[in-house]
Amino acid sequence: MGLARSDRLSRNFRRSENNCISLLTMRNYDKWSRNLKALQIFVSNNGHALVPASTKIEVDGVVVSLGSWVSYLRVKYKTGTISSSKKEELETFSGWSWGPCKPGPTGDTQRDIAMLSARQSGRSLQSIADEYGLSRQRVHQILRRVHQPEKINA
Numbered sequence: 001m002g003l004a005r006s007d008r009l010s011r012n013f014r015r016s017e018n019n020c021i022s023l024l025t026m027r028n029y030d031k032w033s034r035n036l037k038a039l040q041i042f043v044s045n046n047g048h049a050l051v052p053a054s055t056k057i058e059v060d061g062v063v064v065s066l067g068s069w070v071s072y073l074r075v076k077y078k079t080g081t082i083s084s085s086k087k088e089e090l091e092t093f094s095g096w097s098w099g100p101c102k103p104g105p106t107g108d109t110q111r112d113i114a115m116l117s118a119r120q121s122g123r124s125l126q127s128i129a130d131e132y133g134l135s136r137q138r139v140h141q142i143l144r145r146v147h148q149p150e151k152i153n154a
Contacts, residue, residue, distance in 0.1 A: 032086070038064040039093060048095030053135040067135060074098060112146045119143055 038057040043049050055067040073090065076082040077098045090096055111132065118128050125136040125143075132139070 034059050034062060035064055035066070035069050036089070038066045039070070039090075042066060043093050043095070049090075049093040050095055050097065053138055054129065054133055068137070071135075071137075112142050115139060116143055116146045 038059045039049060039051070041057055041059065042051055042055065049070075051067050051070045053067040053071055055065075057064050057066050073082060073086075077087065115128050115132065118131075119125070119139075125139050128134075129136045129139045134142075
């Protein structure tokens with residue numbers, strides 16, 4: 001006797017689900033490997049792993065936002081959600097630190113106002129970030145501080 005239709009569908013779904021999981025795992029592994037390669041390039045060019053937030057490096061024809069990735073990993077470390085194997089792998093890089101890189105300048109009022117004006121005229125965060133050599137996240141933080149100083153300084 002054959003399996004009931006619902007049992008066959010359930011088994012096929014599990015098989016399909018496992019294939020999707022292995023595809024996702026492979027994609028994540030490929031991305032991890034590519035990002036590590038970008039970090040390796042940065043370290044070999046700079047002699048340290050203190051990656052500025054706006055750093056982007058091309059690896060195998062793909063632009064890797066290395067600074068954003070490193071910042072993301074530091075957040076995962078602080079929240080305890082990074083695997084020990086990945087943690088150990090990153091710590092092999094010369095000059096790797098789990099703390100943030102040196103903080104940037106406290107602020108450039110003229111630049112910050114110009115950035116706010118550009119944003120209010122409809123420019124994207126990315127175009128402003130590119131113009132000033134900053135990450136989109138940093139531009140967003142600056143604009144929030146400049147636009148609402150009473151809330152932030154309170």
